[in-house]
Amino acid sequence: MTQQNKNNHETFNPFDPAGMLKDVRNAQMEAWAKMMVDLVHTDAYAEATGAMLDTWLSCSGPFKTAMESNLTQTLNGLNLPTRDDITRLAERLTNIEMRLDDMEAQIDECFPRK
Amino acid sequence: MTDSATTEVPSAQLPSFADLCEEWHKAAEKAERFNRLITTDAELAPTPKEVVWTLNKAKLYRYIPQVEQEQRKGIPLLMVFAIMNRPHVLDLRKGHSFAEYMVRQGYDLYLLDWGAPGPEDKNLKFDDYVLEYLPRVVRKLKKVSGCQEFSMLGWCLGALISTLYASLRPDDGLKNLILLTAPLDFSDKTAGAFTRWTSNAAFNPDMIVEKLGNVPGEMIDAGAKMLKPVENYMGSYLMLWDNIDNPKAVEAWHAMNTWVRDIIPMAGGAYKQLINEFYKENRLIEGNLLIRGEHVDLSKLTANLLNVIAEADHITPPCQSEGVMDLVGCEDKEVFRVRGGHIGIMAGRGAEKNTWPHIESWLASRSEQ
Numbered sequence: 001m002t003q004q005n006k007n008n009h010e011t012f013n014p015f016d017p018a019g020m021l022k023d024v025r026n027a028q029m030e031a032w033a034k035m036m037v038d039l040v041h042t043d044a045y046a047e048a049t050g051a052m053l054d055t056w057l058s059c060s061g062p063f064k065t066a067m068e069s070n071l072t073q074t075l076n077g078l079n080l081p082t083r084d085d086i087t088r089l090a091e092r093l094t095n096i097e098m099r100l101d102d103m104e105a106q107i108d109e110c111f112p113r114k
Numbered sequence: 115m116t117d118s119a120t121t122e123v124p125s126a127q128l129p130s131f132a133d134l135c136e137e138w139h140k141a142a143e144k145a146e147r148f149n150r151l152i153t154t155d156a157e158l159a160p161t162p163k164e165v166v167w168t169l170n171k172a173k174l175y176r177y178i179p180q181v182e183q184e185q186r187k188g189i190p191l192l193m194v195f196a197i198m199n200r201p202h203v204l205d206l207r208k209g210h211s212f213a214e215y216m217v218r219q220g221y222d223l224y225l226l227d228w229g230a231p232g233p234e235d236k237n238l239k240f241d242d243y244v245l246e247y248l249p250r251v252v253r254k255l256k257k258v259s260g261c262q263e264f265s266m267l268g269w270c271l272g273a274l275i276s277t278l279y280a281s282l283r284p285d286d287g288l289k290n291l292i293l294l295t296a297p298l299d300f301s302d303k304t305a306g307a308f309t310r311w312t313s314n315a316a317f318n319p320d321m322i323v324e325k326l327g328n329v330p331g332e333m334i335d336a337g338a339k340m341l342k343p344v345e346n347y348m349g350s351y352l353m354l355w356d357n358i359d360n361p362k363a364v365e366a367w368h369a370m371n372t373w374v375r376d377i378i379p380m381a382g383g384a385y386k387q388l389i390n391e392f393y394k395e396n397r398l399i400e401g402n403l404l405i406r407g408e409h410v411d412l413s414k415l416t417a418n419l420l421n422v423i424a425e426a427d428h429i430t431p432p433c434q435s436e437g438v439m440d441l442v443g444c445e446d447k448e449v450f451r452v453r454g455g456h457i458g459i460m461a462g463r464g465a466e467k468n469t470w471p472h473i474e475s476w477l478a479s480r481s482e483q
Contacts, residue, residue, distance in 0.1 A: 033344035050316025090234035094170045
């Protein structure tokens with residue numbers, strides 16, 4: 001057996017699922033990665049992404065609005081708070097929290113702890 | 115070739131049925147381990163800390179000191195991370211944590227975690243982060259530390275927030291400012307894919323925010339991953355597969371992947387402002403940025419400044435951080451260039467030998483009262 005054959009015999013592992021493709025993979029990966037980076041840096045890609053996002057938002061918007069409107073009506077009918085009610089409440093709580101924080105600071109200023 | 119050779123070689127090359135079963139068993143185990151690693155979370159943020167302040171979703175943590183009082187630095191350090199990721203990357207895993215490193219160097223260390231915005235926070239803007247949250251954080255930090263001066267380290271959008279704060283409140287006691295991969299200057303509209311995408315007329319951030327409220331973490335994550343799609347969607351997992359028998363590499367990968375997977379939304383108001391006022395109009399550098407009606411003048415930034423730039427940063431290209439150096443008003447300023455990417459310079463293998471010691475030594479000489 002030649003040295004080369006011996007080496008191949010030692011490194012080649014037919015039972016590693018990725019092993020057989022590893023050398024090919026490593027060689028291709030770098031070129032592929034570079035190509036993709038170049039692609040996403042083009043204006044054409046930026047425009048396509050922007051247009052796709054725009055289309056998705058425009059198409060999904062009416063469904064979302066209709067669903068939210070129905071849900072709000074249902075919740076109102078059941079006399080339950082809606083998402084907007086909870087959101088407003090949370091905003092008020094944050095404002096109260098800020099005031100409390102300021103008050104605590106003012107108290108600390110008036111009565112500094114030793 | 116002799117007869118003996120022809121009979122010996124094939125029998126040596128062909129594995130027995132038992133070997134075959136063992137190999138398949140190993141491969142199955144490897145696949146199982148791989149699956150477990152990509153679907154489970156590692157334990158992050160191991161350095162002991164306590165919450166000293168909260169407001170809405172934001173929390174201020176103080177790391178428990180680990181050195182004697184006389185060995186501690188005179189001025190506390192506040193770390194401000196970005197608003198669209200968890201800050202755990204600053205305290206990634208035991209033995210490889212910037213927070214742990216700084217605490218052991220004797221810093222009274224604080225971490226501001228902005229938290230994940232809810233629907234009620236969709237109108238939060240940089241104005242709120244800079245002039246509502248940060249001054250309160252600083253006030254609390256001063257009270258807890260008993261020190262009127264402090265240092266601040268901002269990373270990514272945290273660096274942007276820190277810069278705005280340092281320019282608007284130069285007399286608040288900020289002595290040292292460290293900026294890590296700070297996206298500040300968007301003059302070059304071809305630098306980096308983010309700038310290209312957001313500068314394109316087809317990209318409409320107002321519509322995104324109008325329809326979605328907060329920008330979903332998945333959208334931000336996909337955008338970041340698409341900057342290097344092959345590396346992020348395939349390369350990372352192949353690297354794990356190749357190194358799955360190396361416990362150290364696996365531990366590092368698992369921690370980083372856990373952090374990457376832990377995505378949070380970004381407040382809609384801040385997102386709109388980031389794209390329109392910073393990326394598109396470059397108002398900070400142009401000198402026409404208003405934060406809650408106050409003009410942001412970079413020449414009023416007088417704190418000592420260390421600007422850390424990642425040379426291979428694909429999220430914040432170096433040119434977005436460099437330009438600010440000529441505009442700031444401080445006399446003691448330094449640019450520190452590090453070989454590495456946006457996250458790698460602080461969380462990569464070389465961070466504890468290169469980036470961390472440099473930051474620490476720069477800060478140590480400026481941390482005496």
